[in-house]
Amino acid sequence: MTEELHPYRMTVDLNVLDHLADGLYSSVAAVLTEAVANAWDADAREVRIDVDLAGDEIRIADDGVGMDRDAINDRYLRVGYRRRKEGDLTPGGRLVMGRKGIGKLSLLSIADVIEVRSKMDGEAPVGLRIRVSDVRKAMQEGSSEYAPESLSMAGEEFEQGHGTKIVVRKLKRERLRDVDARSLRRRLARRFSVVGSEDFRVVVNGEEVTPADRDDLKFVEYLWVFRGTEVDTTACQQLKEGPPLRSMIVLMDGRMAGACAGGLAPSTGQRDSPLPKVT
Ligand SMILES: Nc1ncnc2c1ncn2[C@@H]1O[C@H](COP(=O)(O)OP(=O)(O)OP(=O)(O)O)[C@@H](O)[C@H]1O
Ligand SMILES: [Mg+2]
Numbered sequence: 001m002t003e004e005l006h007p008y009r010m011t012v013d014l015n016v017l018d019h020l021a022d023g024l025y026s027s028v029a030a031v032l033t034e035a036v037a038n039a040w041d042a043d044a045r046e047v048r049i050d051v052d053l054a055g056d057e058i059r060i061a062d063d064g065v066g067m068d069r070d071a072i073n074d075r076y077l078r079v080g081y082r083r084r085k086e087g088d089l090t091p092g093g094r095l096v097m098g099r100k101g102i103g104k105l106s107l108l109s110i111a112d113v114i115e116v117r118s119k120m121d122g123e124a125p126v127g128l129r130i131r132v133s134d135v136r137k138a139m140q141e142g143s144s145e146y147a148p149e150s151l152s153m154a155g156e157e158f159e160q161g162h163g164t165k166i167v168v169r170k171l172k173r174e175r176l177r178d179v180d181a182r183s184l185r186r187r188l189a190r191r192f193s194v195v196g197s198e199d200f201r202v203v204v205n206g207e208e209v210t211p212a213d214r215d216d217l218k219f220v221e222y223l224w225v226f227r228g229t230e231v232d233t234t235a236c237q238q239l240k241e242g243p244p245l246r247s248m249i250v251l252m253d254g255r256m257a258g259a260c261a262g263g264l265a266p267s268t269g270q271r272d273s274p275l276p277k278v279t
Contacts, residue, residue, distance in 0.1 A: 043092035111168035127151030
């Protein structure tokens with residue numbers, strides 16, 4: 001009876017992973033941005049990215065809260081896990097960036113081997129290895145499940161007692177065209193406007209990413225600070241002092257993109273791209 005009422009079945013093939021990973025993440029910078037967003041959500045204070053093309057691997061290590069086996073299975077290895085809503089805060093009080101539970105799939109698009117080692121405070125470290133070629137094999141055999149290998153964690157150190165280390169190996173060469181350090185730093189600096197602060201440091205190949213890496217501050221003429229945000233303006237060489245503005249209309253390509261009114265004096269603030277002319 002039930003079968004007659006529900007004769008249809010919707011299944012989602014592991015194949016979808018390929019399409020998701022391939023279609024969504026166009027560049028290594030986009031992929032690494034996802035990993036940094038995850039570290040942000042884990043309340044990490046520092047993320048270290050080491051791109052070692054000669055050694056055929058990329059390492060991403062954060063000092064966030066880390067994961068235990070359950071968190072790995074229920075969140076990391078679950079595609080589409082969704083717990084957060086717009087405006088949710090992390091235990092550390094940050095606005096959560098992750099939404100869809102698919103960000104980690106991006107790693108599958110740049111390498112064949114993904115190793116995740118993680119540790120929560122006071123818990124045993126855990127580790128696993130995903131081989132994309134094995135995921136594909138499982139999928140070709142009609143399986144909708146894949147079991148990553150467990151890694152021995154003997155001798156594995158986590159400086160702060162917690163955190164997550166991801167190593168991707170056997171890099172897919174065609175995906176690596178755009179991995180020049182400058183554009184990677186630019187993208188990270190623009191996406192994470194808090195870089196360079198005490199609270200969140202992102203270090204790429206040993207060098208900290210700073211607001212100057214945004215590469216757009218040199219175009220800025222007028223800046224406003226909201227809620228007392230501290231902004232390093234040393235890279236803003238064209239910054240103009242002006243009389244206090246009462247109101248303004250923002251026009252982009254001749255169309256009104258925004259307007260505001262108030263008694264704010266122009267001083268400092270941040271934008272993601274060169275500011276349009278305000279008329
Ligand atoms: N570096 C990390 N430290 C601790 N937990 C992590 C880390 N990376 C991922 N996770 C856990 O794995 C889950 C899945 O990560 P994933 O990036 O796939 O999705 P998301 O961040 O929730 O959403 P989005 O698809 O928007 O990125 C996260 O919600 C988090 O619980
Ligand atoms: Mg994410």
